[in-house]
Amino acid sequence: MEAAATPVRGSYARELSGFHLMQSRACAVTVIVLVLLGIVLDYAVYPQLMDRFALARVITSAAVLLGLALLYTRFGRRHVHAITFVWLTFPQVMIAWMIHVTQGESSLFYAGIILTTFAVGTLFPVGFMYTLGFGMLTLLLYWLACVTRPGGVIDHGQFLFHSTIILFAVAASTVYTYYNERGRRQLFELKDELARKNGELERTNSSLAEIKGQMLQQEKMAALGTLSAGLLHEVNNPVNFCMMAIDVALEEPAAKASPMLLECLDDAKQGMQRVQYIVSDLKTFAYRNEAMQDTAFLFERALNAAVRLVGHETKGIPIRRDLQGETLVRGDEAAIIGVLINLLGNAALALRKGGRAGPEIEVGAHQQDGRLRIWVHDNGPGIAPEHLSRVFEPFFTTREVGQGLGLGLAICYSVIQRHGGQLTAESVPGEWTRFTFDLPVAGGGQ
Structure with a gap:
C-alpha cells in the first residue's frame, strides 16, 4: 500500500x-x-x-x-x-x-x-x-x-x-x-x-474482447471438429477403397506395360493421399482442449499442415522455406497451426490485393537462446505506419465490412504469449511485411 x-x-x-x-x-x-x-x-x-x-x-x-x-x-x-x-x-x-x-x-x-x-x-x-x-x-x-x-x-x-x-x-x-x-x-x-x-476498465474491456475472440474461435473450432469427424468417417472409406483399387491397378500387367497409365495411377494415388492428409489435419486442428497442450512436436510438421489447410488461399503463390537445424518444439501444435494459417492467409490476401508481380511468401526458422525463432515474410504492399502499431488490437481491421472481425492477429498474439514468446510485426510500405514469433525448443527449458 x-x-x-x-x-x-x-x-x-x-x-x-x-x-x-x-x-x-x-x-x-x-x-x-x-x-x-x-x-x-x-x-x-x-x-x-x-x-x-x-x-x-x-x-x-x-x-x-x-x-x-x-x-x-x-x-x-x-x-x-x-x-x-x-x-x-x-x-x-x-x-x-x-x-x-x-x-x-x-x-x-x-x-x-x-x-x-x-x-x-x-x-x-x-x-x-x-x-x-x-x-x-x-x-x-x-x-x-x-x-x-x-x-x-x-x-x-x-x-x-x-x-x-x-x-x-x-x-x-x-x-x-x-x-x-x-x-x-x-x-x-x-x-x-x-x-x-x-x-482497469480499459484492461477489462481488452480482456473481454480477447475472451470474446477466443470464444468465437473455439466455436469455429467446435464446428470444424464436428465437420471433420463427419468428413473423416464419410471420406476415409471411399478414399481407402480408391487407394486399394489404385494399388491393385498398379499391379496389373497392362498398367506396368504403359508408362502413361502408371503415371496417371501414381497421380491419383497422391491425390487420394492428399485428401487423407487434409482430413487428418482438420481433425488435429479442430479437436483441442481448452487448456493449452504442452507436447513436443516438429514445427515443420505443423507448417506442412498449415500450408495444406490454407492451400486454397495461397494457390499460385510460392511458399519458400528456410528451416535451419532441428525444429522440435514444445507447445500446443493445433494452436500453432492456427497461428500459421492466419499469418499465411493474411500474407496471401495482401499479395493478391497489392497485385504484386512475382509474389512470394517465405517461412523461416532457426534456434536461438533455447527458442525457435520463426518468421513469415511476404513481398506484398506492406502495412501503413499508422496501422502497424494497432495490428494486434482486438477488432482492428482494414478489411471491408463483413470480411473479418479483426480478431485473428489478436488471438495469434495471445497464443504466442501463452507459449512464453512475443509476436511482432515489421513492415516497409510498398516492399515487404514480416511477422516474427518464437517457441520453446523441446528440452530447452523454456
Missing part, C-alpha cells in the same frame, strides 16, 4: 507545484495593480504624504515585478515558494512603514495588512504552515511599526484591538488554507482513483 501511495504523492507534489507557480504569477500581477491603485487611497487619507507613499509604492511594485520575472526562470520554478514568500513581504514592509510614519496603532493602513493576510490565504492558498508563518511575520511587522515610533504606543487599547483583529485574520486564513489544501488533495486522489479505474 505504501509503495502504491508513493507515486500518488509524487504526482500530487508535481501538480501542486504547477498550481502554486500559476497562482504565484497571478497573485504577483494582482498585488502590483492593487499597490499602485493605493495611490488613490493615499491622496484621500494622507495627501500631505502622497509623494513619499507614491515612491514607496513604485519601488514595492518594481520589487514584486522582479519576483514575478524570477518565476519565469528555471531557478524560480524550482524555488517558487521561497520567492513568493519574499515578494509577498514587500507590500507588508511597505504598509508597516506607512503605519510607522503616520499614526501608528491609529493608522488606517492596518486594514491593508489584514487585506494582504487574507489575500495570501485565498488568492495564493499554499500550505497552512506557510500561511501561519506569513501571518506571524505580518503581526511582527505591525508591532515593530507601532513600537518603534517616537513615543512608542500611545493608545494601548487600540493597539491591542488591531493586533487581535490581525490575529483573527491570520487564524482565519490559516484554517481556510488548511481545508483548501485538504480538499485539493482529496480531489486529486479522486481524480487519480478515477484514472486508475478507467485504466
Whole structure:
C-alpha cells in the first residue's frame, strides 16, 4: 500500500507545484495593480504624504515585478515558494512603514495588512504552515511599526484591538488554507482513483474482447471438429477403397506395360493421399482442449499442415522455406497451426490485393537462446505506419465490412504469449511485411 501511495504523492507534489507557480504569477500581477491603485487611497487619507507613499509604492511594485520575472526562470520554478514568500513581504514592509510614519496603532493602513493576510490565504492558498508563518511575520511587522515610533504606543487599547483583529485574520486564513489544501488533495486522489479505474476498465474491456475472440474461435473450432469427424468417417472409406483399387491397378500387367497409365495411377494415388492428409489435419486442428497442450512436436510438421489447410488461399503463390537445424518444439501444435494459417492467409490476401508481380511468401526458422525463432515474410504492399502499431488490437481491421472481425492477429498474439514468446510485426510500405514469433525448443527449458 505504501509503495502504491508513493507515486500518488509524487504526482500530487508535481501538480501542486504547477498550481502554486500559476497562482504565484497571478497573485504577483494582482498585488502590483492593487499597490499602485493605493495611490488613490493615499491622496484621500494622507495627501500631505502622497509623494513619499507614491515612491514607496513604485519601488514595492518594481520589487514584486522582479519576483514575478524570477518565476519565469528555471531557478524560480524550482524555488517558487521561497520567492513568493519574499515578494509577498514587500507590500507588508511597505504598509508597516506607512503605519510607522503616520499614526501608528491609529493608522488606517492596518486594514491593508489584514487585506494582504487574507489575500495570501485565498488568492495564493499554499500550505497552512506557510500561511501561519506569513501571518506571524505580518503581526511582527505591525508591532515593530507601532513600537518603534517616537513615543512608542500611545493608545494601548487600540493597539491591542488591531493586533487581535490581525490575529483573527491570520487564524482565519490559516484554517481556510488548511481545508483548501485538504480538499485539493482529496480531489486529486479522486481524480487519480478515477484514472486508475478507467485504466482497469480499459484492461477489462481488452480482456473481454480477447475472451470474446477466443470464444468465437473455439466455436469455429467446435464446428470444424464436428465437420471433420463427419468428413473423416464419410471420406476415409471411399478414399481407402480408391487407394486399394489404385494399388491393385498398379499391379496389373497392362498398367506396368504403359508408362502413361502408371503415371496417371501414381497421380491419383497422391491425390487420394492428399485428401487423407487434409482430413487428418482438420481433425488435429479442430479437436483441442481448452487448456493449452504442452507436447513436443516438429514445427515443420505443423507448417506442412498449415500450408495444406490454407492451400486454397495461397494457390499460385510460392511458399519458400528456410528451416535451419532441428525444429522440435514444445507447445500446443493445433494452436500453432492456427497461428500459421492466419499469418499465411493474411500474407496471401495482401499479395493478391497489392497485385504484386512475382509474389512470394517465405517461412523461416532457426534456434536461438533455447527458442525457435520463426518468421513469415511476404513481398506484398506492406502495412501503413499508422496501422502497424494497432495490428494486434482486438477488432482492428482494414478489411471491408463483413470480411473479418479483426480478431485473428489478436488471438495469434495471445497464443504466442501463452507459449512464453512475443509476436511482432515489421513492415516497409510498398516492399515487404514480416511477422516474427518464437517457441520453446523441446528440452530447452523454456
